[in-house]
Amino acid sequence: MHIPDGVINGPTSAGFGVIAAGGVGVALRRTGAYLSERQVPLAGLVAAFVFAAQMFNFPVISGMSGHLIGGLLAAVLVGPWAAVLVLSVVLAVQGLFFADGGLSALGLNIVNMGVIAPLGGYAVYRLLVGILPRSTRVVPLAAGLAAFASVVLAATGFVIEFAIGGTADVSTGAVLTAMLGAHVLIGIGEALLTALIVSAVMASRPDLVYGATAAPVATAVEVT
Amino acid sequence: MDRRTRAFFLIGLLVAIVCGVVVSQFASSNPDGLEYVAEQKGFIDTAQDHALSDFALADYGDGLTDNSTLNTAVAGLLGTVVTLIAGYGVFWLARRTRARDEEPQTTHGP
Numbered sequence: 001m002h003i004p005d006g007v008i009n010g011p012t013s014a015g016f017g018v019i020a021a022g023g024v025g026v027a028l029r030r031t032g033a034y035l036s037e038r039q040v041p042l043a044g045l046v047a048a049f050v051f052a053a054q055m056f057n058f059p060v061i062s063g064m065s066g067h068l069i070g071g072l073l074a075a076v077l078v079g080p081w082a083a084v085l086v087l088s089v090v091l092a093v094q095g096l097f098f099a100d101g102g103l104s105a106l107g108l109n110i111v112n113m114g115v116i117a118p119l120g121g122y123a124v125y126r127l128l129v130g131i132l133p134r135s136t137r138v139v140p141l142a143a144g145l146a147a148f149a150s151v152v153l154a155a156t157g158f159v160i161e162f163a164i165g166g167t168a169d170v171s172t173g174a175v176l177t178a179m180l181g182a183h184v185l186i187g188i189g190e191a192l193l194t195a196l197i198v199s200a201v202m203a204s205r206p207d208l209v210y211g212a213t214a215a216p217v218a219t220a221v222e223v224t
Numbered sequence: 225m226d227r228r229t230r231a232f233f234l235i236g237l238l239v240a241i242v243c244g245v246v247v248s249q250f251a252s253s254n255p256d257g258l259e260y261v262a263e264q265k266g267f268i269d270t271a272q273d274h275a276l277s278d279f280a281l282a283d284y285g286d287g288l289t290d291n292s293t294l295n296t297a298v299a300g301l302l303g304t305v306v307t308l309i310a311g312y313g314v315f316w317l318a319r320r321t322r323a324r325d326e327e328p329q330t331t332h333g334p
Contacts, residue, residue, distance in 0.1 A: 001258045006272035031315070032322030038225050040315045045236045047311030052244030052304045055284065055296075057251040064260040065252035085318065089311045093303060099274035099282035158258060168267030178265055182257040205232050 001069065001154060001183075002094065003109055003161075005102030012165025017107030020088075023115045027084035034214075035082060042208060043078045047086045050074060051093060058189050066186030071117025072125065072150040073194045076143045076211035077201065080122035087114035112157035121150025125211060129220045136221055139202055139212045144195030148187040155183035237308070244300030248284075249293060 008016075035043065050070035057065035070090075074083035091109050094100040101109045125146035132138040159179050163172040198209070206212055212221055225233065255263060262268040280287045285299030 001256060003258065004271040004274065006270050007262070007267065028314075028318045028321050032318040032320070035315060035319060035322075037319065038229060040319060041225065041233055041312060042229070042236075043315045044308050044311035045233055045240065047314075048304045048308035049236065049240040049243070051307040052240045052248070052300060055244055055248035055251060055300055055303070057254070057256060059252040059254065060257070063254055065254040065256055067251075067256055082315070082318075085314050086311065089314050090307055093307045093310060096276070097279075097281050097306065098284050098299060098303060099276045099279060100284070102272070103275050155257070166267065167270045168265075170265050170267050174265055175261065175267075178261040179257070182261055186257045205229075208229075208232070 001109075001113060001158065002091075002101035003105040003112075003158065005104045007102075007167060008105060008108055008161050009165040009167050010104065012161060013104045013108055015107075016111050016161060020107035020110035020115065023084055023110070024088050027081045027088075030081035031079070031085055034079060039078065039208075043082050043086065046074050046077050046082075047089045050086055051090045053193070054090065054094070060182075060185050060189065064182060066183075066189050068190055068193050069113050069117050069151060069154060070194075071113055071154070072121030072143065072147040072190075073197060075118040075122040076125060076139070076146075076194075076198055077209060079210040079214065080118050082210075083118035083122070084114055087118060108158075108161050112154045112161075116157045117150040117154040120153040121146045122211075124149040126217060129211075129217050134220060134222050136202065136206060136212055136223060139206075139209065139221060140195045140199040143198040143211065144191040147194035148191040151183050151187035151190045152180065155179045240304050240308075241301060244304040245297045248296050248300045251296075 053068045053070060057067045060066045071083055071087050074086040088110050091101060091106060091114055095103055095106050125142050128142040128145055129138060132142060159176045162175050201209055211217055212223055276282055281299055285295035288295045288298055
């Protein structure tokens with residue numbers, strides 16, 4: 001879902017660059033408030049994993065693939081604000097080293113995949129954990145469903161940016177329909193991969209899963 | 225880090241490297257959702273070449289050698305390690321931001 005240079009005009013890209021910088025600034029402070037020293041290498045590991053996982057484009061329909069965003073995955077593993085930092089680092093490395101995602105579009109991409117996906121997705125995750133039965137077994141299920149929502153939300157973020165500053169003369173409605181149609185399908189892949197990875201971590205070190213141990217989720221999930 | 229957490233970290237890093245070096249070899253080369261929509265809706269032409277598109281690592285090592293398997297493997301390994309180091313740095317910085325907020329009386333520098 002990496003936006004290249006040119007698709008969104010300069011002023012809009014710059015404006016979202018400011019929003020992204022603000023989001024990263026808030027995330028630095030909010031993450032510093034809860035991250036323990038032993039979690040620093042683990043949060044770095046989550047970033048490395050998300051980078052590596054994003055290299056795998058899975059086939060979706062004829063002529064289209066999708067890849068993990070990992071925003072909700074990172075939010076469940078290390079917390080939503082740390083996830084903003086995880087995705088921002090991944091997107092910066094992709095843009096600066098691998099020509100993936102335009103440099104002028106870095107702010108747009110950070111807002112969609114680095115802010116909307118983890119924060120929006122985690123809000124859905126918290127809601128689901130509150131509704132579903134009290135058990136650690138719901139953690140991968142809620143994570144999968146919220147991951148699906150996070151992809152649809154991130155895709156909607158692009159449509160909003162396109163509506164404000166898209167350089168092509170294409171109707172927003174047409175782009176909205178096409179983006180949602182494509183990303184509902186890609187979101188299923190995101191949901192399956194997220195649920196699988198969260199299950200694996202829950203099976204080995206549930207104490208390291210933020211989304212199972214942090215308030216107020218911990219009171220809704222019986223962490224054993 | 226205690227021994228169990230260190231083991232978890234090392235296994236996790238191994239899994240990440242295997243994803244970046246091996247699993248990535250099986251990636252679909254079809255356009256992703258956004259690129260697909262851009263083609264379908266006719267705004268793919270507004271996309272410009274990346275400022276660093278001539279860089280050897282561009283498109284995940286596409287211009288490194290004639291061997292695309294090797295290129296992807298090198299890009300996957302390098303990218304995973306660089307992201308780990310950059311991520312560690314950013315989270316170290318986040319912790320430092322907290323420490324500074326908690327101790328406003330502390331003087332910094334010489």
